[in-house]
Amino acid sequence: MSEPEKTQFNPRDRQVLYDFWNKLPPIKLVKDAEKIYYAHTVRILILKSLGEGLSEASERPDSQKIIRRALSAQEIYQRVQHYKEVKRQIDGVDWKDFEVSLNNLYFHIQKMEEANLIQTIAILREGRHNVSYYGRTAQVLVFRIDYEEYEKVKNAFSAMVEITPHMDSDLDPQKIQEFYQRYISIGQNYTKKLFENLTHYEEALKITAVDPGDILNFLELLHTVSPEYIELLKEMTDYLDLQL
Numbered sequence: 001m002s003e004p005e006k007t008q009f010n011p012r013d014r015q016v017l018y019d020f021w022n023k024l025p026p027i028k029l030v031k032d033a034e035k036i037y038y039a040h041t042v043r044i045l046i047l048k049s050l051g052e053g054l055s056e057a058s059e060r061p062d063s064q065k066i067i068r069r070a071l072s073a074q075e076i077y078q079r080v081q082h083y084k085e086v087k088r089q090i091d092g093v094d095w096k097d098f099e100v101s102l103n104n105l106y107f108h109i110q111k112m113e114e115a116n117l118i119q120t121i122a123i124l125r126e127g128r129h130n131v132s133y134y135g136r137t138a139q140v141l142v143f144r145i146d147y148e149e150y151e152k153v154k155n156a157f158s159a160m161v162e163i164t165p166h167m168d169s170d171l172d173p174q175k176i177q178e179f180y181q182r183y184i185s186i187g188q189n190y191t192k193k194l195f196e197n198l199t200h201y202e203e204a205l206k207i208t209a210v211d212p213g214d215i216l217n218f219l220e221l222l223h224t225v226s227p228e229y230i231e232l233l234k235e236m237t238d239y240l241d242l243q244l
Contacts, residue, residue: 016122017070017133026202027195027216028138033115037143042080042100042108043117044092049079050118050136051211065207070121070133073109077102109134117141139205140198140212153183164240171240179236186228194219 030037037043053069071079080100082088087095100108112118113134121135157180164171194216201215223229 014122014124017068018066020121020135021069021139021206024136025138026198026212027140027142029142030117033117034143036111036115037117038092039111040108041093041098042105043112044090045080045083046076046105046108046112047117047136047141048083048090048211049076050134051140051213052079052209054079055209067206067209070135072131072133073102073106076109076134077105080105140216142213142216154180157183168241175239179232179239182232183229186226186232190223190226190228194223 037047050069050071053067054071054075055065056068057065077100083090083093084095084098109118113120116137118134119137121133123130123132125131157176161173161176164173164176197219198212198216201212204210205212205215
């Protein structure tokens with residue numbers, strides 16, 4: 001199957017399919033719908049297709065391309081089939097034995113709507129039919145569960161607080177606790193900066209079929225070499241006299 005054909009239409013009739021995107025919150029942290037989202041691979045693909053959207057010709061004098069991120073079920077289905085054909089590398093997707101029908105796609109769209117992951121943007125009259133168009137409920141839906149990750153970190157630090165007095169009498173459990181508080185503070189500050197940095201890409205995202213979530217992942221990757229984190233981890237390594 002080749003790249004799905006780009007849809008052409010008069011934007012004056014369907015302007016809502018474009019305008020809704022700029023009115024969405026830039027980021028929404030998902031805390032209650034992870035199980036629904038990850039219950040089936042196609043739901044990951046639905047969200048991906050709505051993030052990348054479809055490139056269309058603009059009526060503007062410069063003929064600049066614009067991206068429509070409100071898609072019909074048929075358009076979503078075409079995108080999913082294209083991803084499958086080219087074996088698109090998407091986190092959480094294994095193409096082996098992957099199959100989905102258009103009817104099944106409607107079922108998954110309904111479940112995602114119920115979970116407030118996507119929404120009906122408009123129902124437009126097309127010929128003799130009413131066609132529903134769907135979009136995300138935020139430009140980026142973050143499924144990384146920060147509070148659970150911090151819980152793991154908290155448990156790890158708590159274990160070190162308990163064990164250090166039995167390893168070396170010179171080690172202060174309170175010092176380990178201070179390291180933990182710094183770790184959390186750095187993470188919270190970084191998350192705020194991460195969201196702010198994403199806004200720098202808003203204009204470019206309007207004309208490129210790029211999922212904003214992928215840009216967020218790139219920015220997050222840079223965080224792995226955050227000077228603040230590196231300094232903190234070095235201090236901890238030195239304090240505990242660890243040979244790493």
